């Protein structure tokens with residue numbers, strides 16, 4: 210088992226540290242915020258992430274995991290040093306590498322001879338060399354080992370990865386890093402550094418493209434009178450297409466897709482390639498948020514001025530409390546700019562939020578609302594009592610931007626209902642037919 214340092218305790222760093230300790234390694238994680246380090250050492254984690262708190266507590270309890278202030282303290286004695294630092298979007302869309310650069314500068318004099326520095330942050334092609342140049346030591350290898358975990362299922366994804374990608378010019382260093390994952394049953398792909406860095410961006414860009422594609426198909430379905438649930442079901446039977454990541458919605462968001470797609474457009478541009486397709490995907494995502502806003506406006510009768518909108522869901526997706534680049538927030542901003550007042554409920558988000566009345570009860574969010582809008586795909590929402598919702602609303606209207614409800618059921622209860630790419634108002638006499646043909650999108 211190895212001695213490992215993890216620099217940065219954000220989503221990726223904290224999960225990486227916790228699961229490497231779970232695999233039996235001795236892990237020291239570093240952060241720069243004293244209060245965060247103190248809380249982590251008490252086993253309290255600052256994010257909503259299934260199973261992570263338990264795993265951190267397990268590591269602390271068994272003495273294999275600890276948290277320290279400052280990267281220099283963590284790397285002393287470490288054979289492997291993971292850099293898990295934020296790479297936020299810079300002003301021109303490119304990834305801001307300053308956190309990675311600062312950390313590399315800080316740790317350089319303290320690294321043990323023979324240590325391997327592993328870049329897990331999502332960084333542009335060439336960053337392995339950049340970090341190696343900053344460290345400037347021939348006895349230290351630097352490799353790329355991108356992370357593919359999803360928020361909300363981070364622990365599961367780390368323990369059951371689809372693949373481990375390791376990119377390095379130094380094959381021996383790459384093999385040593387591969388050894389860290391020996392107990393996981395996952396294919397390990399060793400590439401050159403530039404390819405590993407590109408795999409990460411290309412994967413996120415492809416997934417974002419998939420979601421934007423299905424959103425476009427959903428919009429088309431509305432225009433031609435088709436149903437996206439049935440269309441996706443038919444497409445997904447082709448194994449080359451598959452059914453995953455084809456749920457239409459209010460557009461993709463989060464801390465990764467928006468920044469990574471823009472960064473890749475920029476990386477391509479800097480390299481002299483116009484990634485036209487991806488530029489289109491980014492633009493289509495903004496257009497999707499506009500389209501959902503217009504749908505809500507139409508549902509409200511043509512104007513949002515003075516309209517009370519109840520919102521279910523603020524997080525960028527279910528299973529997390531993360532509001533970074535959340536489509537829900539982007540749409541709420543648009544609604545408010547057009548004169549609507551918004552009262553919102555999200556099971557993982559407590560207020561106050563700038564200008565949004567956040568309540569702790571889903572029915573309170575609908576109380577007196579002219580329209581109810583579902584913006585995050587929390588399964589819990591589909592279990593709520595629509596009869597009670599109808600009773601408290603000023604008028605029974607739902608825009609279900611995650612296609613959580615059965616449209617026929619909502620219509621039967623008297624709601625004006627619109628999903629994304631579904632047929633809008635459904636005559637209750639069509640109920641039987643719909644139930645027969647309803648797909649996994651529909652729920653009672």
Ligand code: UGA
Pocket residue numbers: 331356357358359360361413416420453454455456457458459460461462463464465466525526527536
């Ligand atoms: C994403 C990738 O899925 C991970 O593989 C990657 O490691 C991570 O970014 C990262 O780079 O760190 P994450 O940001 O947690 O993970 O979110 P996703 O689950 O990919 O969802 C992104 C957005 O797409 C969400 O807003 C989600 O609601 C939306 N989405 C996803 C849809 O609208 N429809 C779908 O079918 C799937």
